[in-house]
Amino acid sequence: MLNRRDMLLGGAAAALAGSTAGAVAQIVATATQGERAITVLSDGAFEMPQSMLARDVALDAIAQATKVSGPTTNVLNVTCFRQGDQVIVFDCGSGSNFLPGTGxxxxxxxxxxxxxxxxxxxLFTHLHPDHFWGALDDFDTPLFPKARWHADRREVAFWTDAKVYEKLPEDRHAFAAGAQRIVKALGETLELHDAGSEWIPGVAAFDTAGHTPGHVSFELKDAGGPVFVLGDALTHNIASFAHPEWRPASDHDADLAVATRRRLLDRAETEKAQVIGYHLEGGIGRVERSGNAYRFATGS
Known part of the structure; x- marks a missing residue:
């Protein structure tokens, strides 16, 4: 069983750990779509160095842009969507084997x-530990015993490829080991899909690859306007919006992730969509133009 010690052996994971963030269990935000309800739940938070927000950007420039010096807090937001007799969860947190402050x-x-x-x-946006490892409880049984599980075909293929370790730096090997263990445990209850289609009625996946090879986001369609569940396509309340050209250290394909962010921000602003980001403080907001870039507006 992959444990927290295994995770922290990786250099990147050790950098992520920083000091423990003290988030408590909570309801982050709620919204309604007619008779459908959205609840954004906390899986906790952790701190990470600001350097991880942007490769090749000076720390003083990052601090000036984000208005924070020192470590940045990374919240974990799990979205629950209820329609009719369906209760749909998007990603499922980190479980007990990731980092202090999470799970x-x-x-x-x-x-x-x-x-x-x-x-x-x-429904999974991607298979990184803080989104996927919570699929199993402390007894290695599915956290949601009656659920069907859904993931992108490309994403599962990447993480379960026998040669995946050759494609990753050593400090990400634990990510692959954890993903493979959980995919195996879910077995036939894990259904594979393609981006650009409805995975279940009323919930369509669209391609937001870059952060990982098969990263997807989800659109909940409603007469009042769309809601996008973004996973890690946008990861910081300021940096992802004001500086979509920055290249976070956590992105697998940095250039593709930049192109994805630019396209996504433009679409969300144009369509006046509500957006929910896994690591965005406040949970639910909208994308607004701000000069030559964008900002994340909550409370509307």
């Missing part, structure tokens, strides 16, 4: 009155 989804579900047994579908 709080089960407590947040309880606070929101959502029983794990009631969850019918889990």
């Amino acid at each position: 709080k989804l089960a407590a947040s579900l309880e606070a929101a009155g959502i029983s794990p047994d009631s969850v019918t579908h889990v």
Whole structure:
């Protein structure tokens, strides 16, 4: 079983750990779409060095842009969408084997009155540890015992490829080992799909690759306007919007991720979509133009 010690052996993971962020189980935000309800739940948070927000950008420039010096707090937001008799969860947190301050989804579900047994579908944006490792509980059984699990075909193929370790730096090998273990445990309950289609009725996946090879985001269509569940296509309240050209250290294909961010920001602003980012503080907001770039506006 991959444990937290294994995770921290990797240099990148050690850098991510920083000091423990003290997020508590909570409901981050709520919204309604007619008779459908959205609840954004906290899986906790961790701190990471600001240098991870942008490769090849001076720390003083990052601090000036983000208005924060020192480590940056990375919140983990899990989206729950209820329509009819379906309870749909997007990503499922990090579980107990990732980093201090994370793994709080089960407590947040309880606070929101959502029983794990009631969850019918889990849709993954990608298979990084803080999105995927929470699929199994402390007994290595599925956290949502009655759910069907859904992931992008390219994403699963990448992480389960026998040669994946040759494609990754050594400090990401634990990511692949964890993904392979969980894919195997989910077995036939894990359904594979392609981007550009509805994975379940009313929820369509669209391609936002770059952060990982098969990263997808989801669109919830409604007469009041679309809602985008973005995963890690946008990861910071300021940097991802004001500086989409920055290249975060966590992006697998930095150039593709830049192109994806630019396209996504333009689309979200043009369509006046509500957006939910896994690492965006405040959970739900909108993309607004700000000079030659954008900003994340919450509370509207």
